[in-house]
Amino acid sequence: MAENIAITWRRIPERYMLEGSSCSTCNTKYFPLRKLCPKCRRKGKLERMRFSGEGEIYSFSQINSAPAGLELQAPYILAIIKLKEGPKLTAQIVEASEKDVKIGDKVDQVFRAIRTDEPEGLIHYGYKFRKI
Numbered sequence: 001m002a003e004n005i006a007i008t009w010r011r012i013p014e015r016y017m018l019e020g021s022s023c024s025t026c027n028t029k030y031f032p033l034r035k036l037c038p039k040c041r042r043k044g045k046l047e048r049m050r051f052s053g054e055g056e057i058y059s060f061s062q063i064n065s066a067p068a069g070l071e072l073q074a075p076y077i078l079a080i081i082k083l084k085e086g087p088k089l090t091a092q093i094v095e096a097s098e099k100d101v102k103i104g105d106k107v108d109q110v111f112r113a114i115r116t117d118e119p120e121g122l123i124h125y126g127y128k129f130r131k132i
Contacts, residue, residue, distance in 0.1 A: 015126035018051040018109060020087060031087040053109030055083040055129070062098040069115045077101055081129055092128045106132040 014020070020031035023044045028037065031051060037044025060079035070076075077093040079101070093101055094110060107129040114124045 015114075015124075016111065018053055018083075018127060020049055020051055021046045022049045029085045029087050031083065031089055049085075051083050051085050051087070053083075053127070055081045055107055057093070057101060057103055057105045057107060058082040058088055059103065060093065060098075060101055079107075079129070081107060093130065094128045095130045100131070108132055 014032040018031065019033060020029060021033050022029045023037040023040055023046055025040045025044045026037065028039055029049065029051075030037075030046075033048065034046060036042075037046055058080040060077055062075050063078050064075045066074035066076070073092075075098075077096060077098060079091060079093050080088050081091050082088050093107065094112065109127045110130050111125060112128045114126045114128075116123045
């Protein structure tokens, strides 16, 4: 399904730079960006922050039957990544097969094409991760 240009542009900070937020009241970090701290509620004071892109594999699975738009990438590894700063996110692991990946492996962020809106549509870029 095609994503409109306005949404694509709004998501650039999180997709391109791993931008999230940090609550200065309870020191909890969130990804993606939040406007309200779930722990502190209105007492929380959220500030934008950029994550390092370093983390480890928390869980993973090999995807053999990909959804529409990702068929050419199958099979691929989809993982839950625990960032060094604390938050967890879901991302594709590149340059590795299922036998090369294990829980606890160190990973870092890479910038890659995610998908394209065919024909001749937008090319969506964003973060993926690779083993260190």
